[in-house]
Amino acid sequence: LGSTAVICTDKTGTLTQNRMRVTDAWTCAGPVELDRPTGIPAVTRLAAAMAACNNADLDSGDPTEVALMRASGTLGVVVTPRERERQRLRQFHFDPALRLMSTVDTEGDRRVVNAKGGPEAVLSRATRILTPEGRSRALTEKDRADFIGVTRGYAARGLRLLAVAGRELADGEPVPARREDAERDLVLYGVVAMFDPPRPEVAGAVARCHTAGIRLIVVTGDHPLTATEIARQVGIAREDTTVLTGEQLEKMSEAELDHLLRAHRELIFARSSPEVKLRIADALRAEGNVVAMTGDGVNDAPALRRADIGVAMGVAGTDVAREASTMVLTDDNFATIVTAVQAGRQVFDNVRKFIVYIFAHAMPEVIPFLLFAISGGKIPLPLTVLQILAIDLGTETLPALALGREPAEPGLMDRPPRRRGENVIDAAMLGRAWGLLGVTSAALVLGGFFFTLLSGGWRLGAPVGDGTALHHVWVQATTMTFLGIVACQIGTAFASRTQLASLRAIGPFSNRLLLWGIAFELAFAALVVTVPPLQYVFGTAVPSWQQLLILLPFPVLVWGLDELWRWYLRHRHARAAT
Template sequence: LTIDTAETNLTFVGLAIMSDPPRPEIYEAIKKCHRASIKIIMVTGDSSLTAKSVAVKIGLTSDKARVVTGGELDSMSKEDLKKALAGEIIFARVAPEQKYKIVSTLQEMGEIVASTGDGVNDAPALKKADIGVAMGVTGTDVAKDAADMILTDDNFASIVAAIEEGRTVYSNIQKFLIYILNSNLPEAVPSALFLFSRGAIPLPLTVMQILTVDLGTDMMPALGLGSEKAEPSIMDKPPRARDAHLMSKTVLWKAFAWYGLIASIISSGAYFFVNHLNGWPLKGLATSGNTYVMATTMTLAAIIFCQIAAAMNCRTENASVFKAGLFANKLVWFGIVFEIFLLALLSYTPFLQELFHTGPLAPTDWIFLAIIPIPLFLIEEGRKWLNRRRLAAKKVDVVD
């Protein structure tokens, strides 16, 4: 056979094709990224036709997305590239140095860039990106060495799951901080009352009782908050700003001006109420004796029961705790039970009474204390409901 005669007198039997379909989980992962305002840009060595076909199929871009090839990219100015990157865009038939150029341009635009890849030609972009993610199964050693993270399953959905987990951890740390900080104000107010009254108001809270809150009742529920599951809306928020802080204004406002202020009013009110039952203001505030001991014990107890409400309220930022599952976080409930048990221990154990200056709580005292968390919890649920409505209305306005 010669080249001229090899393909003559043939009979068509069939056509063999190869298909490399997208993984089933990629569709939901892409949707999550879009909801979270995370922009995904396909940069591939494949043809422009293949790249756009896959991008449209998985929902990465619309059919109107612009496809830029490596040859076009070379002729584009930096400003033109920035304009193109601001819209829907796909890069096809690109060289290693062009991947590096795309990453560096995005960084110049103020974006935080994560780059994925598996080959030697991906190494420059992986190294330049803020977060380089190499494939652990098919990736080359060069790509793995250049990357910051290595995927053990080579699955894009794992990257999205890591983003969701990272947001959850960040959110839980802030919940932990709000809970830990909010008790500082009701602890400080008694000392402030004593100082500003120049001793006319005896210390409503002793030093040992303050340590009880800081080292005893605070810690267990706070640890439970650190294990809280992700809120349903965790991937509906845009990425945090590069200069965002854990100790944000929102965290401080909630801790001190909301939870802390309410707890301060209630705990200080408990102190004066006990004195009122014993003749105040017709006679002076008790400075010693059983009345003083019971007043300080009720102040401590009121702070603890305010903390119970705070622990439940801190479990979610905007979602209803009922929707998250009232009893879903067993560690938080364990912490709440521990708080109540510790208070009872300090109240009824004789040698601890002397050490912590506490007295035995009567059944009516426990009823009063048990009521405290209920309105605090319901008020916060109402605030979250209003906030959800406001965010939903704002989202509709943006869509319209």
């Protein structure tokens, strides 16, 4: 999620609220007034077909069909679901590839095919048009041009369009068993335009995507002008945004599609089928992009499975789409996808913070042993094995876990997506953990160790074993090493909280779990140093107050050097950006 580079999103219900309302309708008689029954036969026929070719009621069902039922009721045609089922002889469900649905129904002693779908799909199957008087005549080229002009006008306003048509079966003609036989020689009744308002939070989410370097591609079955207008309203489309239809895409070669996706950052694919989604996902992934693809239908399952992150709709989606997806949106909201991407980036960052904190303490634990080995034992061990276990299993555990719950760092969504093959651990991260934080901690810890030894009278090669005069001094010195590492852990914990931002930007007290973890760390270290049974087990002794004063600046020095390094990185990035 955190490395998502491209989001291919649907329009209806994702960018919009999926709350359809019929705002306009048109028949051969002209624009339809939708506030009352008109008494015009052509309008009544349109309303009857809208109610018959439908599977919703006034309160439940697909939002598009609910809107059609309410509009038909306003126009004077009220059909109950039970009555509709009794009159239905056959149904051909909506086909996203054909963009068409049809039913065969009885109306009195007649048998009628009722169809609705995309204006282009319906128009291509129509040979006649309904006159205002309710009769049909041949569909002329002028009629086709008028119809196309009306649909373009509605679509340019961002309205969703459905054309409605039908035909009466001749006496003796059997009920069609195939949709090809039913959906032919249709009589064009008119077109219905619905308004589906954009979600108010989507524009902000789109802006966050732009600052985060995430490409947005709209893949929808709606009219190109409708998709473009809605995309413009939420901030996806610009004046130069390229819009293609599924038909145009089908004519493109793979090389042409690859060039298109490379040359244009924002794209709109309208009148698209599930097969188009699959092809787009494959092409984007072939270019090395991490792709998130939304879908809700059964036929969307292959594209959801093929994308890096398949995003199914939890409200309007099918069970098949949810099973094929990686993530399910319980609110079907595009803004939730962006929030999930941010959460993915946050989790990835927190894993890195955890690792930086753990790795940084390897240096002050390893370097003392190297000094002991290189000196041939002339420098005594600065740290015992049990003291290392007390650090690794005791003092550093809770702060490390608390870093995994760190809030999002400022500027998290101002960075470009990370590369697909980028590792959690990289050279820059190791340099910071081992080179900056680790070496600084090791230098401070060894300084405290040698200060304690030298002030106690030790000289190079002097014995410090049990029973010698310097044994207690050496125990105090190893205790100083132990406490020095604990003090440096505190500075490292605060330094690890951000990768670039300053500590002031997030607030030093904003992670309460880390504060509790540090409190536990200090309490545990105090017990190890002061409680006699634990002193015996871990080989510690209480340092003098002068020695303890040496430890006080350790956290500030470790954190301060890292803060200066992050300040340098921020200014270098700012100069590079300008």
